[in-house]
Amino acid sequence: MEESARRVGHYKWIEMRLFEVLGGWVATVPELDVKLRLGTHCYHHAWHSELWHKRLPELREMNPERLTAPPNDELVAFVDAMTEPEGPDLTIEKLVGAYRVLIPAKIAAYTYHRNNTSTITDAPTIRSLDFALADEFNDWRDGEMMLQSLIQSEAELDRAIAHQAALQKLMLAAGGIAGPGTIGDSYEPTQEAYA
Amino acid sequence: MRKSFPVEDLARDERFVHVALADRINDPRNAQAADSGSSGRRGAGRLTPERPDAPDAARALMHGIFVGEIQALEGAGRTCWDFEVGSGNGEGIPEVPFELKLDMARQCWDEARHCEISIKLSGHMGTDLGEFSENTFLYEAACNPDPVLRLTGVNRALEGLAIDVFNTMREFGEIAGDPVLEFCEDWMLADEVTHVKMGSDWLRKLTADDKPRQERALEFQRVVDKLFSLGGFRGEEDDSPVRLARRFRELAGFKDDEMDTLAQIAKEAREEMEAIAEANRPAIAH
Amino acid sequence: MPVEIRPETFSLVHFDANEIRAIVEKLVVLIGLPAAASVTIEVDESTPLAHAVVTSTDPIVIAVESGAFEDPKVVRHLNAIAATDVLGKLLLSVKDRLDPAFGEAPADADLTLPEVAAWETYCVGRLGRLGHRVQRQRRLYQFRNRHGFTDAADAAFDALWTADGLTWADISAISNQATA
Numbered sequence: 037m038e039e040s041a042r043r044v045g046h047y048k049w050i051e052m053r054l055f056e057v058l059g060g061w062v063a064t065v066p067e068l069d070v071k072l073r074l075g076t077h078c079y080h081h082a083w084h085s086e087l088w089h090k091r092l093p094e095l096r097e098m099n100p101e102r103l104t105a106p107p108n109d110e111l112v113a114f115v116d117a118m119t120e121p122e123g124p125d126l127t128i129e130k131l132v133g134a135y136r137v138l139i140p141a142k143i144a145a146y147t148y149h150r151n152n153t154s155t156i157t158d159a160p161t162i163r164s165l166d167f168a169l170a171d172e173f174n175d176w177r178d179g180e181m182m183l184q185s186l187i188q189s190e191a192e193l194d195r196a197i198a199h200q201a202a203l204q205k206l207m208l209a210a211g212g213i214a215g216p217g218t219i220g221d222s223y224e225p226t227q228e229a230y231a
Numbered sequence: 232m233r234k235s236f237p238v239e240d241l242a243r244d245e246r247f248v249h250v251a252l253a254d255r256i257n258d259p260r261n262a263q264a265a266d267s268g269s270s271g272r273r274g275a276g277r278l279t280p281e282r283p284d285a286p287d288a289a290r291a292l293m294h295g296i297f298v299g300e301i302q303a304l305e306g307a308g309r310t311c312w313d314f315e316v317g318s319g320n321g322e323g324i325p326e327v328p329f330e331l332k333l334d335m336a337r338q339c340w341d342e343a344r345h346c347e348i349s350i351k352l353s354g355h356m357g358t359d360l361g362e363f364s365e366n367t368f369l370y371e372a373a374c375n376p377d378p379v380l381r382l383t384g385v386n387r388a389l390e391g392l393a394i395d396v397f398n399t400m401r402e403f404g405e406i407a408g409d410p411v412l413e414f415c416e417d418w419m420l421a422d423e424v425t426h427v428k429m430g431s432d433w434l435r436k437l438t439a440d441d442k443p444r445q446e447r448a449l450e451f452q453r454v455v456d457k458l459f460s461l462g463g464f465r466g467e468e469d470d471s472p473v474r475l476a477r478r479f480r481e482l483a484g485f486k487d488d489e490m491d492t493l494a495q496i497a498k499e500a501r502e503e504m505e506a507i508a509e510a511n512r513p514a515i516a517h
Numbered sequence: 518m519p520v521e522i523r524p525e526t527f528s529l530v531h532f533d534a535n536e537i538r539a540i541v542e543k544l545v546v547l548i549g550l551p552a553a554a555s556v557t558i559e560v561d562e563s564t565p566l567a568h569a570v571v572t573s574t575d576p577i578v579i580a581v582e583s584g585a586f587e588d589p590k591v592v593r594h595l596n597a598i599a600a601t602d603v604l605g606k607l608l609l610s611v612k613d614r615l616d617p618a619f620g621e622a623p624a625d626a627d628l629t630l631p632e633v634a635a636w637e638t639y640c641v642g643r644l645g646r647l648g649h650r651v652q653r654q655r656r657l658y659q660f661r662n663r664h665g666f667t668d669a670a671d672a673a674f675d676a677l678w679t680a681d682g683l684t685w686a687d688i689s690a691i692s693n694q695a696t697a
Binding site: 281287359407411 | 529530562563564565567568583589590591592593630633652653654655656657658659661662665666
């Protein structure tokens with residue numbers, strides 16, 4: 037239960053950072069279709085943060101703020117870098133950060149959690165993960181379509197790739213949105229291996 | 232990205248052109264338009280389908296609402312970003328409760344949907360996006376550094392104006408037999424009532440123990456209300472094109488005395504516009 | 518073709534009389550008004566409103582409030598597309614009135630709102646075919662406001678929008694049928 041609560045606290049923290057920056061970016065992007073999608077997705081992630089906020093007391097954390105925290109400084113550095121682009125000519129960078137790096141990382145983390153927690157005792161968390169994942173997949177698809185419509189030249193493609201690589205390195209250092217072990221460790225010897 | 236994003240940096244594609252509100256107000260031709268004896272904007276009376284210019288007047292008004300929706304989306308989004316989560320009562324610290332941010336995120340979604348509705352309506356009414364100039368006063372109100380003033384100015388004053396406009400346009404669509412306009416306005420009106428109520432609720436919650444801050448917020452609302460009464464465009468006079476929607480404002484948390492005050496503010500705005508017109512009259516005589 | 522713009526110099530708006538004159542001269546030729554027709558455009562620059570009317574057909578006199586020619590994006594500046602739209606529509610209605618085959622239409626002041634919308638549809642449709650950029654959906658919206666948001670109204674709009682050589686009786690009949 038403690039592990040689930042710890043992860044849920046990290047989820048709330050990253051969902052807050054994401055909905056805040058999507059909201060902040062709305063005024064900075066000139067492309068009308070992107071502006072409207074960011075506004076819509078802002079609410080999705082705010083709602084996820086509310087789901088996790090409400091789940092924390094059910095996981096025996098009566099002060100949700102205590103666990104609303106990043107897993108490590110590396111994820112803070114990632115968020116700082118992801119939220120840095122502001123100029124009207126940086127829509128590609130903004131979308132790459134949210135839709136090619138963070139949201140795929142969230143999908144991985146939520147999916148791992150969903151597949152590895154108890155379907156009976158932790159069913160409420162699974163239900164929230166399913167709701168969140170449905171949004172994440174839809175938003176990822178929207179974001180990828182917006183990016184593909186914006187990337188029209190090799191220079192723009194290079195920009196997208198370079199920014200993604202820089203952010204991906206920061207996410208790698210963080211170990212995922214819940215820190216090292218976000219999606220487990222495939223190479224960790226299992227108990228059966230020693231049996 | 233900076234905290235607080237200045238209005239002059241607001242990002243738009245090439246279709247949109249910003250015109251300063253001052254340019255409109257200081258247009259020397261307003262003297263004639265404000266003259267109630269002429270065929271001026273107010274003289275044309277309430278915006279109903281019977282007005283000869285009604286279809287084009289409705290198109291221009293709805294485009295103004297469309298760009299207002301974009302700015303409302305941007306303003307709500309900035310409130311998600313600009314403030315840290317906290318008690319909301321910190322002295323000099325821009326903090327807001329977590330739940331306020333959730334409300335603003337919800338408003339982002341609503342305003343994004345309103346933009347999409349407005350785009351469809353523009354197609355229905357034959358208006359090109361960006362066909363008319365945009366003034367950015369709504370977003371300017373959303374730049375207030377105090378979150379309470381921001382919500383009071385935007386959610387209570389400007390979203391309140393949206394209630395009045397949507398109610399007028401809903402009736403316009405009903406009388407004209409335009410099912411598309413009536414349907415869209417009815418749904419957007421419901422959302423605006425929710426947004427105004429958010430503003431009313433947060434104003435009361437966050438200033439319950441801080442009467443000076445509450446008074447500053449209400450004064451800011453009065454300033455915004457007067458400016459957006461647009462020289463009598465919105466009011467309770469017989470020839471006000473857009474009238475106060477008292478029933479829906481009540482649902483949104485407005486008390487009778489607040490609506491009476493608003494009607495008085497609109498009247499004052501009209502008188503001030505007439506005074507400006509009178510001052511400009513020598514230029515026209517010339 | 519004598520074309521007069523009043524005033525010749527504007528003080529409250531940033532309009533250029535020569536630019537308006539050029540638009541009128543081009544339209545007179547395009548529309549096929551008599552080469553000797555005298556056209557006067559009286560611009561009331563003291564108001565931002567957008568009313569425009571034909572006050573005389575011989576000589577041709579059109580009275581316009583400055584808002585009708587104004588760029589909707591730039592306060593007090595002329596917009597050539599808007600000016601062409603307004604003047605083209607009115608000059609086509611003048612051409613109709615000067616054509617004996619068109620028949621006797623009521624005076625402008627006596628036209629009903631549906632009749633105004635129907636005749637404007639007929640004029641703007643032709644203006645579009647002469648090469649001017651027109652807003653079909655905007656005109657359809659105006660027509661629907663006066664004739665109803667119905668399939669019958671839309672069919673009537675199409676009939677007017679695509680037509681040439683209509684008489685006043687034709688326009689009036691199409692309008693009446695749409696609202697019946």
